[in-house]
Amino acid sequence: MVKQTTASSPLLQVEDLGKTFGQKPPVQAVRGVNFSIAQGQTFGLVGESGSGKSTTGRLVLRLLEPSAGRVLFRGNDLGKLGKKELRQERRHMQMIFQDPYGSLNRWMSIRETLEEPLLVHGLLDPAGRKQRVETLLNEVGLPKAALDKYPHEFSGGQRQRIAIARALVTEPELIVADEPVSALDVSVQAQVLNLLLNLQESHKMTLLFISHDLRVVEFMCDQIAVMYLGQIMELGPRKAIYRTPQHPYTRALLDSIPGRGKKELPRLKGEIPSPSAIPPGCPFNTRCPLAFDRCFREQPALYELSPGHVSACHLAEAEGQPQGRPNNIAMSPGTGA
Amino acid sequence: MTNISQTNPVLDVKNLAVTLTIYGRPVPVVTNVSFQVRAGEAVALVGESGCGKTMTARAIIGLPPDGARVGGSIQLEGRELTTLSKKDRRKLGGSRIGFIFQEPMTSLHPTLTVGAQLCDTLRTHLDLGRKEARDRAAQLLDRVGIPRATAMLDSYIHQLSGGMRQRVMIALAVSCKPALIIADEPTTALDVTIQAQVLDLLKEMRSELGLAMLYITHDLEVVSDFCDRAVVMYAGDIVEEGPVASILTAPHHHYTRGLIGAIPAHDEDRKRLTLIKGQVPPLGAWPAGCRFAPRCPRADEVCLKHPALEPFEESAVRCWHPVELKKKETSTLG
Numbered sequence: 156m157v158k159q160t161t162a163s164s165p166l167l168q169v170e171d172l173g174k175t176f177g178q179k180p181p182v183q184a185v186r187g188v189n190f191s192i193a194q195g196q197t198f199g200l201v202g203e204s205g206s207g208k209s210t211t212g213r214l215v216l217r218l219l220e221p222s223a224g225r226v227l228f229r230g231n232d233l234g235k236l237g238k239k240e241l242r243q244e245r246r247h248m249q250m251i252f253q254d255p256y257g258s259l260n261r262w263m264s265i266r267e268t269l270e271e272p273l274l275v276h277g278l279l280d281p282a283g284r285k286q287r288v289e290t291l292l293n294e295v296g297l298p299k300a301a302l303d304k305y306p307h308e309f310s311g312g313q314r315q316r317i318a319i320a321r322a323l324v325t326e327p328e329l330i331v332a333d334e335p336v337s338a339l340d341v342s343v344q345a346q347v348l349n350l351l352l353n354l355q356e357s358h359k360m361t362l363l364f365i366s367h368d369l370r371v372v373e374f375m376c377d378q379i380a381v382m383y384l385g386q387i388m389e390l391g392p393r394k395a396i397y398r399t400p401q402h403p404y405t406r407a408l409l410d411s412i413p414g415r416g417k418k419e420l421p422r423l424k425g426e427i428p429s430p431s432a433i434p435p436g437c438p439f440n441t442r443c444p445l446a447f448d449r450c451f452r453e454q455p456a457l458y459e460l461s462p463g464h465v466s467a468c469h470l471a472e473a474e475g476q477p478q479g480r481p482n483n484i485a486m487s488p489g490t491g492a
Numbered sequence: 493m494t495n496i497s498q499t500n501p502v503l504d505v506k507n508l509a510v511t512l513t514i515y516g517r518p519v520p521v522v523t524n525v526s527f528q529v530r531a532g533e534a535v536a537l538v539g540e541s542g543c544g545k546t547m548t549a550r551a552i553i554g555l556p557p558d559g560a561r562v563g564g565s566i567q568l569e570g571r572e573l574t575t576l577s578k579k580d581r582r583k584l585g586g587s588r589i590g591f592i593f594q595e596p597m598t599s600l601h602p603t604l605t606v607g608a609q610l611c612d613t614l615r616t617h618l619d620l621g622r623k624e625a626r627d628r629a630a631q632l633l634d635r636v637g638i639p640r641a642t643a644m645l646d647s648y649i650h651q652l653s654g655g656m657r658q659r660v661m662i663a664l665a666v667s668c669k670p671a672l673i674i675a676d677e678p679t680t681a682l683d684v685t686i687q688a689q690v691l692d693l694l695k696e697m698r699s700e701l702g703l704a705m706l707y708i709t710h711d712l713e714v715v716s717d718f719c720d721r722a723v724v725m726y727a728g729d730i731v732e733e734g735p736v737a738s739i740l741t742a743p744h745h746h747y748t749r750g751l752i753g754a755i756p757a758h759d760e761d762r763k764r765l766t767l768i769k770g771q772v773p774p775l776g777a778w779p780a781g782c783r784f785a786p787r788c789p790r791a792d793e794v795c796l797k798h799p800a801l802e803p804f805e806e807s808a809v810r811c812w813h814p815v816e817l818k819k820k821e822t823s824t825l826g
Contacts, residue, residue, distance in 0.1 A: 203683035261549055310771055340540040340772070345754035345765040352764065367683065374756030374765070397758070410760075411688035414716035422692060424655055424686045 164230055165191035167329055173223030174210050175471075180431045184210040186385040188224070192378070194328070196357065197362040197392075199376030199427065203385055205427050206383035209420050210249075212331045215363060216248055228329065233305040246276045249322035252458040253334035255314035263316055265292070266302040272325045291320040294357070295350060301484060312343035316350065323358060331363045336371060348374065373397055380461075381405045384430055387457075391464030394419065401466040401474070403443050420444050422454045437469070445470060500570065500670050501528035502704035503552070507564035510547045510556060512775070519776040521547045523728045525564075529672065532582045532707040534698060536736060538751070539725035540626075542772045546727070547623075549674050552706075553591055553667060554581045569671055587617035590665030594677040596657035600649045606633070607645030607658055617668040632663040636693060655686035659693065665696055673698075676708045691718060713755055716740055724748045727773055727783035734807025744804055744814040746788045782812065797820050 168191040176182040185207040192198040197378050200208040213219045215226055215235050226233045228244060236244060249272075252258040259268060269288040273279055279287060289299060295316040306314055315335060322330055335351070336344040348371065355362060366372050372379055373393060380390040381404065389402040400406045407423045421444045430432055437450040449469050458471040522544040529535045537545045537624060551562045554573065561697040566573045568588055573581055593599035601609055610629035614620050620628060626645065633641035636659040649657055658678060665673055675694065679687040693717060698705055707715050715736070722730040722739045724747065732745040741751045753766025770787045773779065779786055785795040794812045801810040 180673075203685065312771060338590070341751055341754045342540060343766040343771060345767055348756075349764050349767060370756045370758070373758065373790065407685060411684040413688070413691060413714040413718070422688060426655055426686065 166194045166229060167192040167363070168227040169211075169215065169224070170227070171224035172211065172214055172221055172226065174207075174214055174219060175222045176247065177431075182429075182431045183385055183433055184430055185214060185221075186433075187463075188382075188385075188387055190378075190380055190390060190420065192329075192361055192363060194361055195355075195359055196378060197364050197376045199372040200363065200365045200382055201302050201372045201379060202382035203367060203427060205384070205430055206366075206382040207430070208382050209333050209384070210385075212250075212333050212363060212365050216245075216250055216331055218250075223402055225421075244270075246278075246325045247327050248329040249325065249329070251315075251318050251330060251332040251335045253337055255311050255318055256306075257316055258318055259321075261306050264303055264305055265297075268306075268317065269302075269321055269324050272321065276325055277487075278325065287324060288320075291302075291471065295320045310343075311337055312347060314341065315347050318352070319347075319350065323354065323360075326358070327360065329361045329363065331365070333365045334367070335364075337366065337368065341477040344371075351375070369408060373405065382409065384433050386426065386438060386467065387391040388468070389460075389464075389466045390437065390457075395461060395464040399460075399464075401460055401464075401471050402439075402468050403445050403470075405440050405466075407442075407444075499530050500534075501530050501567075502569055503529040503706065504567040505548075505552065505564070506567075508551060508566065509561075509563040509646050510544070510551050511561045512557060513559040513561075514776065515668075517776070520778075521728055521775055522551065525633070525725070525728075525730055527708055527723050527733065529704045529732065531704050532698075533721065534707055534715075534719040535721040536719040537706060537708045537711065537725065538712050538722055540710055540751075540772050542727070542753070542775065543725040544728040545725050546676055549591075549676055549706065549708055553674060554578075554585050554588055571733065581811050583617075586613075586757070587668040588671050589811060590668070590670040590673045592661050592665050592673065592675040592678045593659070594680055594690060596654070596661045597649065599659065600660065600664075602649055605648055606652075610645070610664060611659075612665055613667050623681050629663075629667075632667055633660070636660075636663045636697075637689075638663075654682055655690060658682065658690050660766060662690075662697065666701060666703075669701065670703070672704045672706065674706045674708070677710070678707075679714070680710075687714075711755070712736070712740060712752065719778075727778050729783055729810060730801055730808075731784065731810045733801070733809075738806045744809040744816075745784075746790055746808055746813075746815065747784045749815060750787075782810075784811075 163246055170189055172185055172188040174185040176184055188211055200211060202208045210219065214221045228248060233241065266288060269291065270284050273284050292299065292301060297313060297316055336347050339347060364375050376393055379393055379396045380387045383400065383404050389400065389405045391398065396405060400409060403420060406420050410420060423442045425442050436452055437455050440450045442447045443450065455467045455469045457465040457467050458467050460471060460474055506526045508522060508525040511518050511520050525548055537548065539545045550556050552566055556562055562574065574586065597618040607626060607629055611625040612626055612634060614625045629645055630642045633644055638644050638656060638659050679690050682690060697703065707719055709715055722736045723730055723732065724745065726747045732739065732743065732748045739748060741750060743752055750766060750768035751822050755767060768787050781798050785791040790813045799810050799812050801808050804814050
């Protein structure tokens with residue numbers, strides 16, 4: 156049977172999650188990722204291309220089978236659920252994709268698009284479905300006349316609103332949003348971000364927000380994990396990450412925001428190594444301006460710098476407490492915001 | 493960078509108009525655009541998709557889309573480009589204007605080596621022998637920070653990362669010591685740490701070669717510590733023009749204001765972003781008066797007439813009700 160969450164446990168818990176693609180050579184996309192998200196929070200995964208943030212999002216929804224570790228959603232290990240049970244759980248977890256042109260079925264009208272998840276899960280009667288679809292369309296700011304149109308009749312921003320409505324139609328508890336505004340123009344991006352915040356408040360949803368854009372992540376997220384080559388380098392409440400970042404990679408990322416950085420570290424040299432050839436020791440050692448001999452020998456553990464703020468850096472050892480995995484310490488209700 | 497305003501402009505665009513033919517119907521995409529870029533100056537051309545910024549750039553380099561009509565005047569170092577023959581224009585533009593595209597994968601040749609492309613450009617515009625051109629190409633690659641430059645001459649574009657491809661684009665753009673560089677969103681497709689590297693490189697090239705630069709972007713903040721002036725476009729019009737610093741901190745046009753408010757601000761407990769309602773009107777469906785009026789919070793009946801670009805405080809603005817720096821918002825109460 157599918158368990159229900161109790162008030163104290165987090166909605167989503169990710170433990171030692173790993174994913175390796177292919178064989179010759181294997182691509183280690185995600186390695187030993189731990190985090191948890193409390194009900195109603197927005198958790199941000201930020202990183203550059205190849206950091207494993209999208210793969211993590213897909214593993215969480217079990218759109219991909221993990222190679223290692225497990226995902227607990229509402230207390231249930233998703234890997235242990237049978238096909239039928241997993242399908243039932245899917246109703247409570249939905250996804251918003253980056254590309255609003257590719258993620259809507261162009262042969263389906265907006266009404267069909269929005270009704271489909273309800274039909275798949277056998278929810279509501281025809282009148283109830285009609286009602287739900289119309290209410291949601293209104294909530295995402297589209298007119299009722301949109302229902303009988305097709306995706307090509309809408310702009311990118313409007314399509315993303317439709318994708319959001321589709322994700323919300325089954326009243327999920329968790330939404331994974333993978334770069335939901337990256338394909339949009341600045342003014343439309345702002346509209347969609349505000350919409351997501353409004354909906355989050357009114358629907359009490361929990362959001363896993365994946366983005367490469369540090370400005371957007373800061374605006375949206377309560378908790379943030381910075382990923383690099385499949386690993387979490389630093390994790391903490393928003394203010395800790397943006398005001399007192401410890402990890403040299405986080406600091407370099409923040410310095411790279413044009414017109415903003417404090418420029419306290421020298422500019423990063425070189426490029427991200429391939430995830431099929433991750434350097435031994437700290438994965439960041441090829442680019443880190445502060446790397447010393449230990450970084451090339453030994454992979455740093457996570458150190459806790461302040462409640463809920465951890466960093467995987469040898470330099471954090473002096474400042475912080477050793478910590479096995481971030482999910483053990485994070486996200487008690489007070490650590491957010 | 494002193495006395496920029498007294499030097500002659502490298503690029504002087506006057507009343508530029510671009511009209512496309514779509515389904516046999518003329519559709520204006522750029523109207524009445526005038527601006528200048530002086531030696532050593534970097535000007536940002538800012539706007540969202542469909543505002544005409546890329547069309548402006550393509551008109552300047554003489555590569556407008558098929559069937560486009562270009563009107564007005566474009567002067568490069570005092571020479572009128574629009575009246576030149578195709579051949580002369582290509583010769584002049586190819587050596588005096590360097591162009592950096594957004595997507596190097598599609599703008600560099602896929603089956604020619606990096607070295608072949610560089611040497612081809614060098615030998616077309618400069619009087620160089622085969623060997624000299626190759627040496628010069630290696631120097632250029634080295635200068636833009638490509639490791640093992642000589643060996644890299646024999647590699648193909650698909651073998652390079654996005655950042656490296658953009659460095660090759662930059663090497664190509666500066667290869668003939670141009671007077672003007674036009675960069676069309678050169679870092680949009682790159683990761684942030686690589687974007688920072690490429691911006692640093694552009695900055696160095698600019699001061700080293702005394703280049704004038706026209707930098708096309710949708711994100712004013714990206715170029716805030718890079719450009720001197722900004723020209724903001726909306727629906728084919730310049731709506732505001734002025735020093736970057738004053739445009740970022742105190743924009744006068746309601747569109748510019750919305751554009752800046754839409755960017756999440758750092759370390760602020762702001763709960764919502766400032767919004768511009770609606771979206772950029774599609775080509776061929778521009779409103780008759782002020783083109784921003786349907787989305788503007790301040791619009792009234794006056795806005796049914798098209799406003800002119802008029803000097804206002806430090807900038808120039810095309811608006812009947814510009815946001816005043818001095819009186820601020822409180823004046824709307826009276």
